[in-house]
Amino acid sequence: MLKVGIFGVGHLGKFHINNWQKIKGAKLVGFYDPDDTAAAEVSKQYGLKRFDNQDELVAACDAVDIIAPTTFHFDLCEKAIRNSRHVFVEKPLADTMEEAHKIVKLAKEAGIKVQVGHVERFNPAYLALSGYQLAPMFIEVHRLSQFNPRGTEVSVILDLMIHDIDIVLSIVKSGVKHISASGVAVMTDTPDIANVRIEFNNGCVANLTSSRISMKKMRKMRLFQKDAYIGIDFLEKKTEIIKLKEDSDRDAFTFDIETPSGKKEIAIANPPVPDANAILLELEAFVKAVTGNNPTPVSEVDGLMAMDVAHQILQKIQSANYVVK
Numbered sequence: 001m002l003k004v005g006i007f008g009v010g011h012l013g014k015f016h017i018n019n020w021q022k023i024k025g026a027k028l029v030g031f032y033d034p035d036d037t038a039a040a041e042v043s044k045q046y047g048l049k050r051f052d053n054q055d056e057l058v059a060a061c062d063a064v065d066i067i068a069p070t071t072f073h074f075d076l077c078e079k080a081i082r083n084s085r086h087v088f089v090e091k092p093l094a095d096t097m098e099e100a101h102k103i104v105k106l107a108k109e110a111g112i113k114v115q116v117g118h119v120e121r122f123n124p125a126y127l128a129l130s131g132y133q134l135a136p137m138f139i140e141v142h143r144l145s146q147f148n149p150r151g152t153e154v155s156v157i158l159d160l161m162i163h164d165i166d167i168v169l170s171i172v173k174s175g176v177k178h179i180s181a182s183g184v185a186v187m188t189d190t191p192d193i194a195n196v197r198i199e200f201n202n203g204c205v206a207n208l209t210s211s212r213i214s215m216k217k218m219r220k221m222r223l224f225q226k227d228a229y230i231g232i233d234f235l236e237k238k239t240e241i242i243k244l245k246e247d248s249d250r251d252a253f254t255f256d257i258e259t260p261s262g263k264k265e266i267a268i269a270n271p272p273v274p275d276a277n278a279i280l281l282e283l284e285a286f287v288k289a290v291t292g293n294n295p296t297p298v299s300e301v302d303g304l305m306a307m308d309v310a311h312q313i314l315q316k317i318q319s320a321n322y323v324v325k
């Protein structure tokens with residue numbers, strides 16, 4: 001049984017606690033949170049032991065789950081790793097690139113497992129595509145949300161766009177050649193809305209828009225590749241593939257179009273989207289990686305790579321004279 005200690009029981013922390021309680025191979029030993037009100041609420045609601053001392057909680061568990069604000073990720077990761085505790089840490093991995101590099105180094109030296117909470121990797125709409133060959137040459141992404149002061153200690157790039165950066169990097173397995181970016185700080189002193197173009201060495205271009213000051217929510221990714229258009233709706237949990245029909249497309253809706261080279265049969269398919277809870281899946285995957293001594297599905301290196309691209313984007317925006325963090 002993997003003994004888990006929780007650091008941070010705010011908005012997301014409570015979702016984690018709920019899901020940890022469903023995982024058979026894990027047991028929560030308690031939590032640490034400096035906020036007395038949040039701590040009292042969680043102790044009462046979940047009957048979970050509150051630790052007043054971070055070291056005592058680290059000593060009592062085999063693995064930590066860090067859901068504290070990003071500025072505390074490094075200190076908590078360092079403490080856990082130096083005590084040989086496995087780490088699940090929310091995205092972004094750390095506040096600065098220097099901290100992220102240190103976490104990667106410490107984890108390697110200690111031989112412990114780190115997983116970063118890039119939860120969209122476990123979104124059912126994305127999982128619906130597992131087994132489908134993704135080789136996009138053009139990607140269009142929109143992640144829009146209404147304003148919420150939570151998370152604004154970092155820019156929209158590190159708060160929201162980093163989800164899409166991680167997904168794009170996990171699909172396009174090629175180096176980044178060039179980044180152009182523009183961002184505007186409207187409600188906070190860091191960019192609240194941004195548009196970014198990432199060119200990859202293999203020719204793929206990803207165009208990402210993120211906003212935390214929109215009137216309505218949207219989380220869509222559209223992939224265009226030689227044989228298909230693939231739409232992923234992370235919010236509505238829907239996936240669509242439109243492509244030239246093949247013999248295997250038996251369940252797809254089909255129609256014909258005239259092209260210069262003759263009539264082509266087009267197939268529209270909605271691959272089955274699993275009825276799954278992404279947070280539960282990511283935590284279960286972490287437990288499986290730790291207990292089976294396998295690599296975590298979203299490693300500290302993945303977290304570092306997403307941060308690296310995010311920070312390059314921030315530098316581009318900064319060079320256009322915006323105050324960024």
Ligand SMILES: NC(=O)c1ccc[n+]([C@@H]2O[C@H](COP(=O)([O-])OP(=O)(O)OC[C@H]3O[C@@H](n4cnc5c(N)ncnc54)[C@H](O)[C@@H]3O)[C@@H](O)[C@H]2O)c1
Pocket residue numbers: 007008009010011012013032033034035038067068069070072090091092117118119150151159
């Ligand atoms: N994966 C996702 O989709 C997603 C979504 C939301 C938030 N997050 C990440 O989760 C983290 C927390 O976000 P949130 O929305 O729950 O924030 P929150 O402000 O609601 O909660 C954070 C909690 O951490 C506590 N805290 C502060 N310092 C601490 C410390 N040193 N040790 C332990 N706890 C401490 C606070 O008192 C608070 O209760 C952030 O890193 C954020 O980026 C990820």
